[in-house]
Amino acid sequence: xxxxxxxRYGLVGVVWLAATLAALAAGAQSVKxxxxxxxxxxxxxxxxxxxxxxxxxxxxxGFSLYKVISARKDRLGLSCVGHLAKERPPRAAAKSAQPxxxxxxxxxxxxxxxxxxLNPDESLTSLAEVMEFQETIALPRLPEGDExxxxxxEDISIGRNWASMPSSVVHGRIPAQQRVDYRFERAExxxxxxxxxxxxxxxxxxxxxxxxxGKGRLAFDARRGLVTSFSSTYTISTDxxxxxxxxxxxxxxxxxxxxxVAALVEMxxxxxxxxxxxxxxxxxxxxxxxxxxxxGIALAGSFARDDRPDDFAKPLAKLLKHPVVQVRLGAAMxxxxxxxxxxxTELIDALQKAGPFAKPIFLKALAAVGTENAARAIALEAQxxxxxxxxxxxxxxxxxxxxxxxxxxxxxxxxxxxxxxxxARIGGASSAVALQxxxxxxxxxxxxxxxxxxxxxxxxxxxxxIAEAARRQEAGRESMHSWTDTTGKFKIxxxxxxxxxxxxxxxxxxxxxxxxxxxxLSKADQLFVRSRMPSQ
Numbered sequence: 001x002x003x004x005x006x007x008r009y010g011l012v013g014v015v016w017l018a019a020t021l022a023a024l025a026a027g028a029q030s031v032k033x034x035x036x037x038x039x040x041x042x043x044x045x046x047x048x049x050x051x052x053x054x055x056x057x058x059x060x061x062g063f064s065l066y067k068v069i070s071a072r073k074d075r076l077g078l079s080c081v082g083h084l085a086k087e088r089p090p091r092a093a094a095k096s097a098q099p100x101x102x103x104x105x106x107x108x109x110x111x112x113x114x115x116x117x118l119n120p121d122e123s124l125t126s127l128a129e130v131m132e133f134q135e136t137i138a139l140p141r142l143p144e145g146d147e148x149x150x151x152x153x154e155d156i157s158i159g160r161n162w163a164s165m166p167s168s169v170v171h172g173r174i175p176a177q178q179r180v181d182y183r184f185e186r187a188e189x190x191x192x193x194x195x196x197x198x199x200x201x202x203x204x205x206x207x208x209x210x211x212x213x214g215k216g217r218l219a220f221d222a223r224r225g226l227v228t229s230f231s232s233t234y235t236i237s238t239d240x241x242x243x244x245x246x247x248x249x250x251x252x253x254x255x256x257x258x259x260x261v262a263a264l265v266e267m268x269x270x271x272x273x274x275x276x277x278x279x280x281x282x283x284x285x286x287x288x289x290x291x292x293x294x295x296g297i298a299l300a301g302s303f304a305r306d307d308r309p310d311d312f313a314k315p316l317a318k319l320l321k322h323p324v325v326q327v328r329l330g331a332a333m334x335x336x337x338x339x340x341x342x343x344x345t346e347l348i349d350a351l352q353k354a355g356p357f358a359k360p361i362f363l364k365a366l367a368a369v370g371t372e373n374a375a376r377a378i379a380l381e382a383q384x385x386x387x388x389x390x391x392x393x394x395x396x397x398x399x400x401x402x403x404x405x406x407x408x409x410x411x412x413x414x415x416x417x418x419x420x421x422x423x424a425r426i427g428g429a430s431s432a433v434a435l436q437x438x439x440x441x442x443x444x445x446x447x448x449x450x451x452x453x454x455x456x457x458x459x460x461x462x463x464x465x466i467a468e469a470a471r472r473q474e475a476g477r478e479s480m481h482s483w484t485d486t487t488g489k490f491k492i493x494x495x496x497x498x499x500x501x502x503x504x505x506x507x508x509x510x511x512x513x514x515x516x517x518x519x520x521l522s523k524a525d526q527l528f529v530r531s532r533m534p535s536q
Contacts, residue, residue, distance in 0.1 A: 035076060035225045035226065036224060036225025036226075037068040037071055037076050037078075037225065037226075038068060038071055039068055039069070039070060039071045040067075040068060041067070041068040042065065042066070042067045042068075042261055042265060043065075043066055043226065043255065043256070043261060044063055044064060044065040044066065044255075044256040044260070044261045044264060045063060045064050045253050045254060045255055045256060046061075046063055046253070046254045046255075046256050046260075047060075047061065047062045047063055047064060047084060047251075047252070047253055048060070048061050048251070048252045048253075049061075049084070049249055049250070049251050049252075050249065050250045051247065051248075051249050052247065052248045052249065053247055054245060054246070054247070058086065059086070060084050060085060060086050061084070061085065062082065062083045062084030062085060063082065063083055063256065063264060064080065064081070064082040064083075065080065065081050065082070065261065065264055065265065065268070066078050066079070066080050067079045067080075081268060147184075148183065148184045149181070149182065149183045149184070150181075150182050151179060151180060151181040151182065152178075152179065152180045153177070153178070153179045154177070154178055155175060155176070155177055155178075155203075174202055174208060174210075175202070175203050176200055176201060176202045176203055176210065177200070177201060177203050178198075178199070178200045179198075179199050180196065180197070180198050180199075181196070181197040181198075182194050182195070182196055183195045185217070190221055190222045190223035190224075191219050191220070191221055191222070191228070192219070192220045192222060193217060193218075193219055194217060194218050194219075194220065195215075195216070195217045196214075196215070196216050196217060196218060196232065197213075197214070197215050198212070198213070198214035198215075198216075198232070198234075199212065199213050199214075200212040208238070208239070208240050208241075209237075209238065209239040209240075210236075210237075210238055211236070211237045211238075212234060212235070212236045212237075213234065213235050214232050214233065214234040214235075215232060215233060216230065216231050216232025216233065216251070217230075217231060217232075218230040218231075226255070227253075227255070228254075228255045229253065229254050229255065230251070230252075230253040231250075231251065231252045231253070232250075232251050233248065233249070233250050233251075234248060234249045234250075234251070235247075235248050236248070236249070268302070270302065270303060270304035270337075271303065271304055272303060272304050272305075272306045273299075273303045273306065277299065277303070278311065280296075280299060281296050281299035281300045281303070281312070282296070282311065282312070282315065283296065284296020284297070284299065285297065285300065285312070285315035285316060285319065286315055290324065290327070293319065293322075293327055294326075294327070294330065296315075297316070297319070297327070297330040297331055297333075297334050298330075300312050300316065300334045300337070300338065301330070301333055301334040301337065303337065304337075305337050305338060309338045309339075309340050310340050310342050312334065312337075312338035313335065313338045313339055313340040313342045313343045314342050314343070316331045316334050316335050316338060316339075316343065317331075317335070317342065317343035317346040317347065318346070319331035320332065320335075320343075320346045320347065320349075320350040321346070321350075325358075328350065328358075329358055329361055332347070332350065332358070332361045332362050332365045333361055333365070335347065335365035335368060336361075336364045336365045336367075336368055337368065338368070339365050339366070339368035339369045339370075340368075340369065340370075341369055341370070341371050341374075343365075343369060344366075344369050344371060344373060344374050345523060347362060347365055347366050347369060347374070347377075348366070348373075348374070348377045348523060348527070349523075350362055351363065351366060351377060351378075351381070352377075356384075359381060359384075359385055359388070360385060360388045363378055363381060363385065363388050363389065363392045364388075364392060366378050366392065367392035367393070367395050367396050370396060370399055371399060372399050372400075372402055372403065373524045373527060374396075374399075375393055375396050375399050375400035375402075375403040375404075376402075376403040376406070376524075376527045376528065377527055378392050378393060378396075378400075378403070379393065379400075379403040379404065379406065379407050380527065380530055382407055382410065382412065382414075382415035382418055382419070383410065383412040383414065383415050386414045386415060386417075386418045387418075389415075389418060390418040390421055390422055393422045393426075394421075394422055394425045394426060396426075397426050398426060398428075400422065400426060401423070401426055401427060401428065401430070401431055404419050404422040404423050404426070404427070404431070405419070405423070405427075405430065405431055405434045407419035407422075408420075408434055408435070408438060408439070408442075409439060411441075413442065413443035413445065413446055416438075416439075416442050416443070416446040416449075417443070417445050417446045417449050420435065420446060420449035420450045420452070420453045421449055421453070423435060423453045423457070424449075424452055424453035424456040424457070425456070427453060427456075427457045428457065428460070428461055428465075428469075429457075429461045429465040429466045429468070429469035430469045430472075430473070431453070431457060432454055432457045432458070432461065432466045432469070433466060433469050433470045433473055435450045435453050435454050435457075436454070438450050480493045480494065480495055480509065481493070481494065481495065481496060481525075481528065483506065483516075483521065483522075483525050484521070484522040484524070484525060485520055485521060485522060486519075486520060486521070486522055488522065492506075492508060493508070493509055494506035494507055494508045494509070494514070495507045496528075496529065497513065499518075499529065500515065502517060502518050502519070503515045503516060503517050503518060504516055504518060504521070504529055
């Protein structure tokens with residue numbers, strides 16, 4: 001009955017996995033509410049939020065836009081982009097606060113016709129940002145029937161970070177319970193008015209108590225199949241044992257008219273940076289002030305890539321090590337436009353450390369690097385993120401061919417199937433040979449996909465080219481590989497014979513065998529070895 005979304009409280013990010021809004025009651029019994037989107041449709045919302053802190057008041061304004069990228073009878077695909085920024089600076093300075101809104105960021109989500117999110121692991125960082133957390137206020141869950149009252153109840157977890165309350169900044173995650181109640185109020189023609197009560201409360205204190213109550217109402221247009229307005233007030237109380245704080249907020253969301261939507265779409269269309277804009281963005285990226293960093297990331301992320309990508313790739317790569325998670329994620333999103341080999345090492349490190357929420361963002365950024373080593377790092381995530389890996393490697397083209405071939409040896413049938421689909425798009429003669437030699441352990445679906453891939457490849461290369469590729473592979477079955485240590489000073493050419501514990505066994509050009517600890521090898525070579533480990 002619920003879907004997952006990502007919520008962010010406070011200025012550093014109180015994050016939890018949350019649910020979409022629930023349901024709509026039908027005012028007119030003859031109308032069964034369903035989303036009526038059509039492919040290509042674009043719509044949006046005007047957003048306003050006013051925070052009332054103990055020592056100051058802060059107002060933010062912005063918008064969220066949705067584009068219907070697919071529309072089937074049972075599901076809808078939406079592309080989202082959002083922006084929220086301060087209307088004026090707060091009276092109380094907050095130099096340690098995170099940047100306001102790193103924008104414009106984008107996400108894709110799939111819902112059914114009743115609004116249930118079908119890809120709950122998707123990063124929803126670009127939905128309408130409300131109370132400084134993301135909430136799918138524009139996509140409530142619709143009812144199965146004609147209920148007058150309904151609710152959702154679920155267990156979630158929230159992060160224990162609250163930047164505007166320095167004494168309560170404690171790292172960790174604690175369990176909480178979320179309940180959202182809806183009650184049908186009245187119908188006015190094709191509009192249905194629904195009241196909404198939202199409660200989130202920690203269930204185990206562990207030294208930190210969080211309690212949020214929200215009350216509001218929304219209007220749903222059954223004829224158009226979407227929410228037309230939403231307003232709510234919230235009260236949030238926190239108690240870390242040493243300090244208690246209460247914050248309130250008022251949120252307003254209104255459907256934009258088509259003229260305003262068209263203007264926003266044009267405004268968001270990426271354009272190459274002019275010299276002044278480039279200088280301003282780079283100044284922000286190199287700043288130590290978090291608001292300026294956020295503005296720099298926002299500006300860099302709004303540009304179209306030009307012929308000087310390293311200007312942005314290098315400072316953005318440095319921000320991947322920033323202590324504030326929203327800065328790291330924003331930098332990774334911008335690197336999806338600007339990444340070059342100069343950002344490869346930092347992106348691979350960040351990918352390996354990233355949690356489930358962030359991995360798809362880093363995978364997309366690594367694809368923009370365009371190197372075989374980056375493709376290999378992406379391929380290693382195929383078992384957990386098959387769809388994201390498949391899309392990223394396809395986008396990389398020929399640079400991803402070898403890592404995709406290596407995926408055919410994976411123990412995961414899903415990874416093998418993905419590799420076949422990738423090679424159908426980008427594979428050449430050597431890929432055709434590998435597909436013909438698909439391991440016997442491959443599943444039936446992988447074999448079907450391998451056949452499809454071979455058919456596709458044979459439209460691009462001749463049988464003679466495939467035969468020549470097969471002869472070359474037979475001649476040097478485990479070809480020589482150039483190995484480098486962590487310092488970059490020691491280099492040799494050798495064949496990989498096997499893996500023994502935490503070491504690799506290599507055969508040098510003179511025939512001598514050596515054993516080298518894996519940790520002594522460069523990051524690139526460690527990835528090369530991991531791609532050949534049976535567990536992959």
